[in-house]
Amino acid sequence: MLTRILIANRGEIAVRVIRACRELGISPAAVYSAADAGALHVRLADVAAPVGPAPAAQSYLRGEAIIAAAQRLGAQAIHPGYGFLSENAAFARMCREAGLAFIGPPPEAIEAMGGKIGARRIAVAAGVPVVPGYDGADQSDATLAAEAARVGFPLLVKASAGGGGKGMRAVSAPGEFAAALEGARREAGAAFGDATVFLERYIQRPRHVEIQILADSHGNIVHLGERECSIQRRHQKVIEESPSPALTPALRVKMGEAAVRVARAAGYVNAGTVEFILGPDGSFYFLEMNTRLQVEHPVTELVTGLDLVRLQIAIAAGAPLPFTQEGVSFRGHAIEARLYAEDPVSFLPAVGRLALHEPPLGPGVRVDSGLASGDEVTVHYDPMIAKLIVSGADRAAAIERLRRALDDYAVLGLTTNLPLLRAVAESPAFVAGDTHTGFLAEQRIHATPPAAAPPEALAAAAIWEQEAGGRRQEAGARSPFESRWRAGGVDVPISFTVGKETHLLQARQSGEGWSIAYAGGHIDLTIIAIRDSELVVAIRDTLERFRVARDAAGDLLLGWRGEAYRLARPAPLSADSVGRAGHGHGGASLSAPMPGTLITVLVSAGEQVAEGQPLLVLEAMKMEHTVVAPYAGVVRRLPFAAGDSVAGGADLIELEADED
Missing domain, CATH: 3.30.470.20 (ATP-grasp fold, B domain)
Structure with a gap:
């Protein structure tokens, strides 16, 4: 009889399992890293235990800490969710040895199917077709190159362990094979601790x-x-459906x-x-x-x-x-x-x-x-x-x-x-x-977020800034701006910056509604409802619903018709900012798009590079990102070396553009 289950995971799958436990009358227990102490899955559980610092390797991947937490919290079973330890045979065996039910397959089945090479052989023995390829034990460069030629191009180099597209490279011609093999091995070793690969013929336009x-x-x-x-990005699924329209x-x-x-x-x-x-x-x-x-x-x-x-x-x-x-x-x-x-x-x-x-x-x-x-x-x-x-x-x-x-x-x-x-x-x-x-x-799906805010969004933002701001103030404590707004008949200026563009508006109260003038026109609107994060207005006899929030920097965030807009109130120029204006240099620093670890530096200071040439490889969020030259030029400075941790926004390389 299971009375308490520990969920050895986080995020939406932990919440999903917690809710199933509730329906069954089973008490859900959670574990959390230092970064997740206040996370939703912790807030929903009956009991929770810390298992380590923020990095997964020091928390959610520590099997012994999770087993100890389950025993301390009185759980009889562990649900691993997906990812982390869910396909770890050693962890499933640890659960068995600790007298805990592992809500998943036995460790022997995980081991049998955990490596893609072994799984292929089981499928063949079961009479199930597999893609032609090579899954032999000889992992030498020479053997793999020879087998690649036998299988034929295009082909895939794939990590035997793991999934999610990590350790996978597509190769269209023999000359690309050596680099693809090196990259697949490196990524597989980092992600799964196993650099073993196998080869498969690349099926054209597969589902x-x-x-x-x-x-x-x-x-x-x-x-x-x-x-x-089938709809994937970087070999990771984006859209899934059932049944398949092809079957x-x-x-x-x-x-x-x-x-x-x-x-x-x-x-x-x-x-x-x-x-x-x-x-x-x-x-x-x-x-x-x-x-x-x-x-x-x-x-x-x-x-x-x-x-x-x-x-x-x-x-x-x-x-x-x-x-x-x-x-x-x-x-x-x-x-x-x-x-x-x-x-x-x-x-x-x-x-x-x-x-x-x-x-x-x-x-x-x-x-x-x-x-x-x-x-x-x-x-x-x-x-x-x-x-x-x-x-x-x-x-x-x-x-x-x-x-x-x-x-x-x-x-x-x-x-x-x-x-x-x-x-x-x-x-x-x-x-x-x-x-x-x-x-x-x-x-070539066009998915570029909106570059500019439409007039309706600007008008809604102007109303929100004044109406919602006024409602938050105590009676008699309104600003002079607010008083002028509510007096009516006075044009009140207000401006927002969206991206690199600043919009100047004039707001005027008109009877029960408002008129917002902008460059090129004006919008008349009436407030229907206003709540903590919602604004409903009538524009041209149509009701429009806006969702509203504010970020830590004070920018206004607006959601409308499925799009999201960030509107900042422009700050006045300071003497310091004016003094810096117009001063630049003939080069550019390519910055890290997010925090990560520099895996490989492919160029050296003083080197001439071509547009599109790979410069370095950054690992972040468990994926490798290759930084390429946006233009031809000369590498002037490399502040970091391979193995260094870099912060988001850090300058990774200084590249001086060619004069032409």
Whole structure:
């Protein structure tokens, strides 16, 4: 009998498991790093224990500390979530030896499927096709180069351990192989402690289709249909859906049966996912098995009506599956969109305070999140804010619901990929179901955030600054500006800076409403409602709803029609700033886009470089980022060396441009 479960994770998956425990009458226990002491999953748990400093290697990856916390807090089982220790066979074995139920597969199954090379061999033995390639023990450069020539180009160099695109390189020609091999080994060794790689033929325009399986300890295994996860950036999923628009009923049965064979051959128990590459001709190949719950499991839950976390807990407690394969049914269509704190064009992570997080509501809309307004996104962990999951009677209805929910989603204070998600949802190719793993690059999805604020946003900001500010002041303590505003008939100047542009406005009260003049026109509006983070106004007989927050620097943050705007009040020039104006130099410093570690410096001081030439490699947020020359020039200074830690915004290299 399980009365308390410790969740060895953080973020949205920890919150998801906590809520499942609540429904089952099981007490949830949490662990946290120093950076997460006040995190949402800690606030929702019954009890919580610290497990170390902010870096995951010193906290969430410390198996012995998590076992000790579970014992101290009186837990009988540990749910590992996904990531961190979820696919760590040694940790699963530690749980067993400590008398704790591990809510996942046995360590033997994790070991069998944990390495992609071993998993391929199990799939072959089970009669499941794999992509042609090389997975031999000889890892010498010469052997791998010879095998690459045999497999043929294009091909993929892939890390045997781990996933998420880390340690993976695409190679289109023999001359690129040596550099790709070195990069894959380096990244795999850093991420997984194992630099072993294997080679696979690169399938052109493939779909990424995975099959969810469930297995109990009584020999029963079923599959719960497929999820298509083809829309990816940097080999990491962005949009997932079920069912796949590419599968026929016959192909679904065939792939489901193949997944069950792989799971049975591995001696699998609990929830897992068998991933396949699906070619344009309908041929499919085993890719890998994820021996844990997947991030995208909610889409399966919505089309099957099953709660995978509750089933995981029941299986770990020894219960048999309550249904057979014939008892699994599917209804409607579900789509998940991952909301990240990252630039929607470069995909560079963003960090900082989430000033406002207001998810959409309504029928068929679910949001799984580990963050609330006021929480922080830090450099230490994955920058995912939430998962938006929608369902509908069919794919067309689900897409319409996704569009509406994305437009209603308000996230202020951080740069997010909301523009990318909206652009994908509007893409004709996505609507047609013509997706593959190179979708984002091929379609050239336009996801640039708005460069300028429209007049409606400027007018709303002017109203908010005065109305909301006045309401916060005590009676009789209003500023002269506020008094003039409310007197009516007086033009009150107000200005905002958006990006590099400053907007000068004139605000005038007019009867029950206001008139806001701007360069080129004016807007008349009436306030309908104003609350802590919401402003509703009537503009040209249409009600417009704005979400509003303020960041630590005092900038006004505005959300409207799915877009986010940052409006700053310009500061007056000081003598110091005027004195500096106009002074520059003939070069430029390329700064670090975020805190990280300098992995490799590829140039030296005094070296002539060409536009687009790689200069150095920075590791941040568990990914490598190559900094390239934005123009041809000469390297004048290199302040850092390989291995140095650098702060966000630090000058990494000083590059003097060529005169021409």
